[in-house]
Amino acid sequence: MLPVAIFRHSPTEGPGYFAIFLEHHQIPWRLIAIDEGEPVPATADGFSGLCFMGGPMSVNDPLPWIEPVCALIRDAVARKIPVIGHCLGGQLMSKALGGAVTRNPVKEIGWGEACGESDAVARHWLGDYASQRATIFQWHGETFSIPPGATRLLANDYCANQMFALGPHLGMQCHVEMTPEMISTWCGQWADEAIAVADQPSVQTPAVMRDETAGRLPVMRQLSEQLYSVWIGGLLR
Helix, strand or coil: CCEEEEECCCCCCCCCHHHHHHHHCCCCEEEEEECCCCCCCCCCCCCEEEECCCCCCCCCCCCHHHHHHHHHHHHHHCCCCCEEEECCHHHHHHHHCCCCEEEEEEEEEEEEEEEEEHHHHHEEEHHHHHHCCCEEEEEEEECCCCCCCCCCEEEEEECCCCCCEEEEEEEEECCCCCHHHHHHHHHHHHHHHHHHHCCCCCCHHHHHHHHHHHHHHHHHHHHHHHHHHHHHCCCCC
16 A cells, blocks of 8 residues: 655644554555655655645745645645645645635634534534534634635634535644644643733633643544544545
C-alpha cells in the first residue's frame, strides 16, 4: 500500500493522534516537513492519501509553498486520492477547491463543542454524532467557506463552518488530532495569545485547557475515531 503523506507546517503541529491511528490500522505514512523546507511533491500519485496539519500562518500569506500545496490538493481530488485537513489544513483545502479563508468573528481557543448536521452526508461521516453535540479542540482566528459541491458537517455559535466533506475528502477547522503532549506544548508556546483574549466566551486560558484535557480528550477521541475510520475507507489500496 502506498503511504499517506502527512504535511507538517509548524514544528509543534505534527500529526498527533492521526499518525497513531494510521499505525494502529497498519497504514504506512510519510512526514513531509514543509517547516523544514521539504519540497511539495508535484503530484499525488505516489500516495494513497494526503493529510495536512495545522500552523500559525494564514493561507492568504505570501508563502512560497501555499500555491504548490493547493495545486497538489486539486491534483489529489482529480485522481480521487482522499485528502484530510486539520485547521490550517482544512483552510488550504477550502482555498484549493474554490472557497475563501477570512477572519472569523472571534478567536476560538481551547475546548468547546459543535453540533453535527443531520443530512445523509453528515450521517455517513459523523455516525452517531449527526444531529448531536461533539467535543472538539480549537486554536484559530480565521475560518473557511464551504467550497462548491461540499457539504458542511459541523458548526457552532462561534464559527459556522467547522467541518466539510466533498466525496472522500474531509476538511476541518477544529483539531481532532490532539494529544496531551501537544496541548501542553501549545499552552506554553502560545499562552500570551490565549490570555490576551481570555475574556471572550470562545477562549479558554492555558490553565483551563490543561485542567479539562483529562476529561475532554477521551470524549473527542471517539469523534476522531469515527472520522478517521470513514476517511481511511477511501484510501487507495
